[in-house]
Amino acid sequence: MDAAWLIAIAGWPWLAAVLSTIRPNHWWLPLGTLPALAAPLVVETGSTLHLDWLLLGTYLGYDATTSLLLPFSAFIWFTAGVYAATTKFAARSYRQFGVCFLVAMAGNFLLLLAADMVSFYLGFAVMGIAAYGMLIAPRSQRARHAGRVYLVFTLVGELALFAALVIVATSLGSTLFADLHGHALPATAVGLLLLGFGIKLGLPGLHLWLPGAYRFAPVVAVAVLSGPMMKAGLLGWLRFLPPGSVDPAWGDALLIIGSVGVVFGSLLGLAQREPRALLAYSSIAKMGLMTALFGAALAGLVPATALLTAIVLFAVHHLLVKPALFLGVDLRRHGRAPPWVVLGGTGLLALALLGAPLSGGAAAKQALTAAALNNQLGVLLIGAALGTALLMLRLMWLLHTQPTAHDQRSTAAPAAWLTLVAMALWAPWLPWQITPKLSEMLPLLAALVIAVLAAGIVRSLNLASPYIAPGDMLPGAVRTAQLFVTRLRTLLRPVAFPEFSLPAPRATPANEGNSLFVAGLRWLAVFVVLLIAGAASG
Structure with missing residues (x-):
């Protein structure tokens, strides 16, 4: 059978x-x-x-x-x-x-x-x-x-x-x-x-x-x-x-790369103005955390068996919450369900993702904290929790302010989404298996304080909120820097300020997308050589 x-x-x-x-x-x-x-x-x-x-x-x-x-x-x-x-x-x-x-x-x-x-x-x-x-x-x-x-x-x-x-x-x-x-x-x-x-x-x-x-x-x-x-x-x-089959140096490299991913995904996610783009960079940050923890297991910094089990549980939690958030964003955008239903369900998902008490995210965080008995990993977990809290606050603000279409409302799609929301809040645990801890609200409280301070600074200096186009990091960073310099020069106009400008981003012709295929062919050639070399060495 x-x-x-x-x-x-x-x-x-x-x-x-x-x-x-x-x-x-x-x-x-x-x-x-x-x-x-x-x-x-x-x-x-x-x-x-x-x-x-x-x-x-x-x-x-x-x-x-x-x-x-x-x-x-x-x-x-x-x-x-x-x-x-x-x-x-x-x-x-x-x-x-x-x-x-x-x-x-x-x-x-x-x-x-x-x-x-x-x-x-x-x-x-x-x-x-x-x-x-x-x-x-x-x-x-x-x-x-x-x-x-x-x-x-x-x-x-x-x-x-x-x-x-x-x-x-x-x-x-x-x-x-x-x-x-x-x-x-x-x-x-x-x-x-x-x-x-x-x-x-x-x-x-x-x-x-x-x-x-x-x-x-x-x-x-x-x-x-x-x-x-x-x-x-x-x-x-x-x-x-599997642990023991890889040189620990590879684990150290993954720990560094994953830590960079946590910071990179969080910062670029906060610079987005579309909910879907923000969630994309949030996924990069979460996968960076998983990568860093997996690297710690390979490097032997903590007992591998317990940490890998905790990583799988954390992955299952993220597996459920992130698709539910994307579907909630779409429901909100197209008006397929009442706003209070979508915003309420999405808010619960955001709380679960940042590890609020009595949620599956809290249980996943507890499992990771118990397995990652290492000061460096503890700092990484705290930083990742703070980044997630800031991203979820930004997401809820974007959902609240974004325009909503008036498509025909359906029943089956919101019902399926609400069922997924209910499962994503706690799975893979049952609600009574999760131990509440008030300390799990600290990342959210810290994020609220940071958000209020940042909003006050932006308003007092009359600055535009930072923006980096998704997948377009360098030109977006240049535009953000130019805007910041312009605003700063306006504020310091009575003071002598040297004239300079940053290079404008080069416009990308429409047919330049074909260069992606050329780059892909070059990669293929490199890996064919590696394949031959590996087979010869075997």
Whole structure:
């Protein structure tokens, strides 16, 4: 029974994709998740399946990590499917979007079940390529551009992962994840794995695809991108890089990169004027925190087992809250539910994300704090909590002030969203399993004080609020600096002030997007060389 259900989880979305082309119906999207949603009731933890006739021998498993990530990922796919089926977008672009949605879902479920590297890579590649079809479904120029950028980064990441897989399999003599424990991985493979999965996680410098995709893609695609698909990068690290198989220096590097991501994502998120863009940089900050903590586990700074368990619980919490926030932003923008319902639900989600008492975020923070018994990590957790609180205050202000369309209100989409909100507030814990601590409100109180002081300074100096265009860091920074200098010169006009100006950002011609493909080809060439070198060294 367990084996048959594992096949159903991985195969049913494929069948739903085929049936959706034969008999088009919007409701195939949520129906594709049914076997995965029922998995906790049917499949026993520890179940495995071996199909020696498929690929190089396919191994599927339902371990403790999968038992947490799969059902909640399936619930995000289900909620997104219901939302797509009950909004105007799905009616306009169902054929392309629906098939890509179900295929990406199939890839996501396969990689969650995969117990061998080849199956994981297949699911990861299918999910990444199919997501491109979802991104460009609106057929707008901005969506196409965001999709092209995403595709270039995705192909680079998948090629890096494939090269790493070949090197690891050659070195190990096996493709099973279970055989990786205690085996020292080649440095080239580790670097490629960090790069390939780091793109999916949106690490600093590898994040350039993320702001555009989160702003211009359909909100349903963004919900699954920010939830199940982003967490696939973290799962890849957990599967391919078990503690003890990697040089601790790599862990130190991840700790630094992740810490930079926390600061980078928080600061740029505060400089946004659109809720979706702010949430995109918030995801970069959260993934930076997970990266730093994972690096601490690899470096041996704290006991790895307890910290990795806490990271998985934290990832499940973020997996639920962030898609719910994106869907709430869309409900507010299009007026699909009463404002008090959307703002109230979004406010609860924001409190859960920053770790307010009696929320799943508080329980996740407690688990991380208990596992990260290290002064450096303690400072990082405090800084990340403060950054999240500031971002959530900024988000609620943007939602309160943004204009709202008057689209036709629906019932199913808000109902599905409210169900997700209720689950995201506490899962993966039950409410009575969470211990309240008043100290968990300190980040919010500190953020309120900082926000009031910052607003007072901006108003007293007559400064415009800082703004950096998403994915356009350098020109945005130049424009912000020019504005600041202009305001400062106005205030200091009686004082001699040297004349100077910063270079204006260069306008980007419309056809310059083609250079992305050239850059992608160069990356491909580099990784082919690395692949050959790695195979030769093996």
